[in-house]
Amino acid sequence: MKYPLTDIRHNPTGFETLIGLYAKYASSKFTKIEVDMGHTTWFDADMCAPFGAILYCLGAQGNRISLTQIRPDVERILTKNGFLTHYGRAALRDTYGTTIPYQRFDVKDDRYFAAYVENKFVRRMEMPKMSAALTKRFRESVFEIFSNAVLHSQTTLGIFSCGQFFPKRNTLDFSVADLGIGIRRNVKEHTGLVLSPDEAIDWATQGRNTTKRGPIPGGLGLKLLSDFVSKNGGRIQIVSDAGYWTLExxxxxxxxxxxxxxxxxxxxxxxxxDKQSYSLSSELTESDIF
Amino acid sequence: MSKELTISPFEVVGSPLCVASDDGQKVFERIQAALDAGHPVTVSFKNVTSLTSAFLNAAIGQLYGRFSEKDIKAKLKVAHLAQEDLALLKRVVDTAKAYFKDPDRFRQAERAVLGGSDA
Incomplete structure (x- = not known):
C-alpha cells in the first residue's frame, strides 16, 4: 500500500495531509505501508513530531513503515534532526545547529525531556541570539507543553517532540505530539461537556476552564503559553482529534x-x-503571594 | 514557637529544573509534613532555573486544599524567586484559591460555554 505525501508545512494543509495518512491506515494491521515522498519538496522539520507520532501509532499495530523517494533537500533536514535514523538512515551532523532533534519520550521521562531541551537548545551556541528572559520563557513554555501532555493525554505510546529554527523567518518552532485521548474526549470525560473537537480546544484555552480534578489544581499551562506568544508576537497552534486551533x-x-x-x-x-525584557508592569514582592 | 524550616526544591528534586508535577508532589509532601508538625516553612528556590505551573500546582497550589488560606499566609514564605517566577507563582496561588473555594465554578464555566441556563 502506498501513500503519496505532498509538502508538509505547519499549517492546516500540512496537517490534513498527515491525518489523511493516518485515516487511510488507521485500521490496518501487519501491512506494509510505503509513504512515497517523491512529491514532498518541503518539510517543516518541527512537523516531524506529528508525523513521527502517526508512524509510531501505525507501527504499533504491527505495520511495517517505509519512507521512499525522499528528495535530497528533504532527506538532509530529516537526517540532521535524527528523524530518519528511526527509519534506518545513518545520522548526519547538524553543522548549522538549526534543529532541535526529533525524540520520543515516555510519560515518565520529564527529566530526560528537561535535559534534552537544556542540552539541545539552551546550551547550543548556534541557536538564535535571544535575550536571557526570552530564552527562559521559551524553555518554560516547552516544559508547559510537555507537562500538559503528561497530565492530560493518558498516552501509552509516548510523546514526540521536535523543533526547528528558521533563521530567515526569525522564528523558532517547537512541537510536542502525544498519542493520547485528545482534548475533546478529555473535556467530555471530566466535565460531561459535549463539544466539537475545535470547540473543545478553544474551551481548554479559556479563562479558568480545566479538566483537572482531585487534589492538585490546574488549568494554567495553555493560558501561560497563549499569554507568552501573544506578547512575543509568536503563534500557538493546537491540533487535537479533528480540531484545529491557532492563536496568532x-x-x-x-x-x-x-x-x-x-x-x-x-x-x-x-x-x-523579540527584544522585550518580559519584566512586569507591577512589581511583586515575596509577601504578596499568599 | 516552632522552629522555622527551609525547604529547597533544588535539593528535593535534585535538579535546577523544577518542571514535573511528580517532583512538585515531593516538595508538597515535605511542606505538608512541616506545616502539620506546626513549623513555619520557607521554600527557597535558590539555584532553580526553570519552573512550570504543573510543578507549582502540585508543590504549592495543592496546599490550599489541605490548609486554610489564613494558615498558609501565616506560616509559608517563599524566597529567591525572580520577578517572572513570582508572577507565575501568584497566578498558581490565585487559581488554587479559586479552585478550592468555588466548587460550582465548573458548572458556571460550562454554562458560559453552552450559553444556556442551569436546566
Missing amino acids: KGKVDHFPLSAEFPGTVVTVEINTA
Missing part, C-alpha cells in the same frame, strides 16, 4: 479538520527577534 497576533481561529489526529499536537512558534 492576538487572534484566535479554530475549525474542524476532515479527519482525526490520533492525539494532540501543540506547536509554539516564537519570534526570535
